[in-house]
Amino acid sequence: xxxxxxxxxxxxxxxxxxxxxxxxxxxxxxxxxxxxxxxxxxxxxxxxxxxxxxxxxxxxxxxxxxxxxxxxxxxxxxxxxxxxxxxxxxxxxxxxxxxxxxxxxxxxxxxxxxxxxxxxxxxxxxxxxxxxxxxxxxxxxxxxxxxxxxxxxxxxxxxxxxxxxxxxxxxxxxxxxxxxxxxxxxxxxxxxxxxxxxxxxxxxxxxxxxxxxxxxxxxxxxxxxxxxxxxxxxxxxxxxxxxxxxxxxxxxxxxxxxxxxxxxxxxxxxxxxxxxxxxxxxxxxxxxxxxxxxxxxxxxxxxxxxxxxxxxxxxxxxxxxxxxxxxxxxxxxxxxxxxxxxxxxxxxxxxxxxxxxxxxxxxxxxxxxxxxxxxxxxxxxxxxxxxxxxxxxxxxxxxxxxxxxxxxxxxxxxxxxxxxxxxxxxxxxxxxxxxx
Numbered sequence: 001x002x003x004x005x006x007x008x009x010x011x012x013x014x015x016x017x018x019x020x021x022x023x024x025x026x027x028x029x030x031x032x033x034x035x036x037x038x039x040x041x042x043x044x045x046x047x048x049x050x051x052x053x054x055x056x057x058x059x060x061x062x063x064x065x066x067x068x069x070x071x072x073x074x075x076x077x078x079x080x081x082x083x084x085x086x087x088x089x090x091x092x093x094x095x096x097x098x099x100x101x102x103x104x105x106x107x108x109x110x111x112x113x114x115x116x117x118x119x120x121x122x123x124x125x126x127x128x129x130x131x132x133x134x135x136x137x138x139x140x141x142x143x144x145x146x147x148x149x150x151x152x153x154x155x156x157x158x159x160x161x162x163x164x165x166x167x168x169x170x171x172x173x174x175x176x177x178x179x180x181x182x183x184x185x186x187x188x189x190x191x192x193x194x195x196x197x198x199x200x201x202x203x204x205x206x207x208x209x210x211x212x213x214x215x216x217x218x219x220x221x222x223x224x225x226x227x228x229x230x231x232x233x234x235x236x237x238x239x240x241x242x243x244x245x246x247x248x249x250x251x252x253x254x255x256x257x258x259x260x261x262x263x264x265x266x267x268x269x270x271x272x273x274x275x276x277x278x279x280x281x282x283x284x285x286x287x288x289x290x291x292x293x294x295x296x297x298x299x300x301x302x303x304x305x306x307x308x309x310x311x312x313x314x315x316x317x318x319x320x321x322x323x324x325x326x327x328x329x330x331x332x333x334x335x336x337x338x339x340x341x342x343x344x345x346x347x348x349x350x351x352x353x354x355x356x357x358x359x360x361x362x363x364x365x366x367x368x369x370x371x372x373x374x375x376x377x378x379x380x381x382x383x384x385x386x387x388x389x390x391x392x393x394x395x396x397x398x399x400x401x402x403x404x405x406x407x408x409x410x411x412x413x414x415x416x417x418x419x420x421x422x423x424x425x426x427x428x429x430x431x432x433x434x435x436x
Contacts (some may be wrong), residue, residue: 032330067131072280164191275297332430333430
C-alpha cells in the first residue's frame with residue numbers, strides 16, 4: 001500500500017489489487033414481495049428494500065437512478081477483524097452477554113487491507129455515480145479505516161468537496177486498559193458539487209445556557225456580534241448521541257445498529273421532503289425507518305437475510321408500505337407449517353396451528369414451545385404465484401413479544417382462491433405454504 005501523487009498535486013491511495021476501472025456486473029433485480037400493512041391503501045412510487053450484494057445492486061440501479069439520489073448514508077464494515085452476531089432472544093438481561101441467545105450477524109474479517117479497500121473503492125465509485133449534482137454522501141467509519149477511506153473519497157470526489165469530518169461521540173464500557181477509551185466514530189461528508197443541499201434551519205439546536213447568560217450579562221460579549229439566541233445554532237462537527245445499547249425503545253438486537261436521532265439529523269440537513277435517500281449497507285434499517293418518518297422516499301439494500309428481516313419488521317411497526325426486491329430466489333419449505341382456514345360468507349379466517357421446525361440442541365433450554373421459535377408470519381389472501389402480496393403481518397417486538405395466531409379478511413367475492421402463508425423463525429429459516 002502506498003500513496004501516489006496525481007498530476008494536479010492531489011494524493012491518492014494505491015495498493016496491488018486496486019482496480020484500474022470499475023466494471024461491476026449488474027444483478028437481475030426481481031420483485032419478490034409487496035408489503036402493505038393492514039388498513040393501509042397501496043400506492044404508487046413505492047419505496048424499495050433490496051436483498052443482494054450492493055455492488056451488483058447499485059450497478060443494476062444505474063440506468064434508472066444515475067445522478068438522481070439526493071443523499072446516501074453508508075455504514076459499511078469497519079475492517080474491525082470481528083464477526084458480529086445478532087441477538088435473537090427476548091427478555092434477556094443486557095448486563096449478562098454470556099446468557100444471550102445469538103444468531104448470525106455479519107463478518108467483518110478480511111484477509112488483508114487490500115481486499116477491504118478494493119471492496120470499498122468499487123462501492124464508493126458507484127455511490128458517486130448515483131448521487132445527484134446537489135447530492136451528499138455521509139460515510140460512517142471508525143479508527144480502523146477512516147484515514148484510508150478519506151483518501152479514497154478525496155480521489156473520487158475531489159478533496160475540495162470534503163464538507164465535514166464529523167465525530168459522533170458516545171460513552172460506555174470499554175475493554176481498553178492501556179490507552180484512552182475509543183469512544184467516537186468518524187463520519188466523512190462529501191458533496192457531488194459546490195451547489196449542495198444543506199438545510200441549516202432544519203437542524204438548529206439551542207445555545208448552551210452559559211452562552212445565553214454571557215450575552216445577557218455583558219453587551220461586549222462576542223466582540224459586538226450578538227447571535228439570534230432564540231433561533232439557536234447549527235451544531236458543531238462533534239455530535240453527542242447515546243449508542244443504541246442505551247436506547248431500550250430502539251434496540252433490535254442487530255449488531256452495530258445506529259440511533260435514529262443520528263440519522264434524523266443527517267436526513268434533515270441534506271435532503272428535502274419527497275427526495276430519495278439511499279443506504280446500501282442498511283443493516284438494521286435505521287435509515288429507511290427515519291426517512292419514511294420524515295417524508296423522504298428511500299432505497300435500502302443489504303446482502304444479509306437477517307438485515308432484511310429486521311428492517312422489514314421495523315418498517316411494519318412504522319406502518320410503512322414498501323416493496324422487497326431480491327437478486328436471488330428465496331429458499332423456502334412448507335413441511336413445517338400447519339395452518340387452518342375457514343370462510344364464513346365474505347370473511348376469510350387463517351389460523352396458525354403449529355410450526356414443527358427442529359429446534360437446535362443449544363436452543364432447547366431457552367425455547368420451550370414452538371411459538372417461541374416463530375418470529376414473523378404474513379399472509380397473501382389472494383396469491384397468484386410469483387410476487388407475494390403481503391396484506392397481513394404478525395411479528396414479535398421486544399416490547400410486545402406476543403404473536404397473533406389468527407388473521408381475518410373481508411373478501412370482495414365468494415370464489416375459489418389460493419392463499420399463501422409465509423413464516424420466518426428466529427434462526428432466519430423461511431416457510432411458504434399455498435392453500436386452495
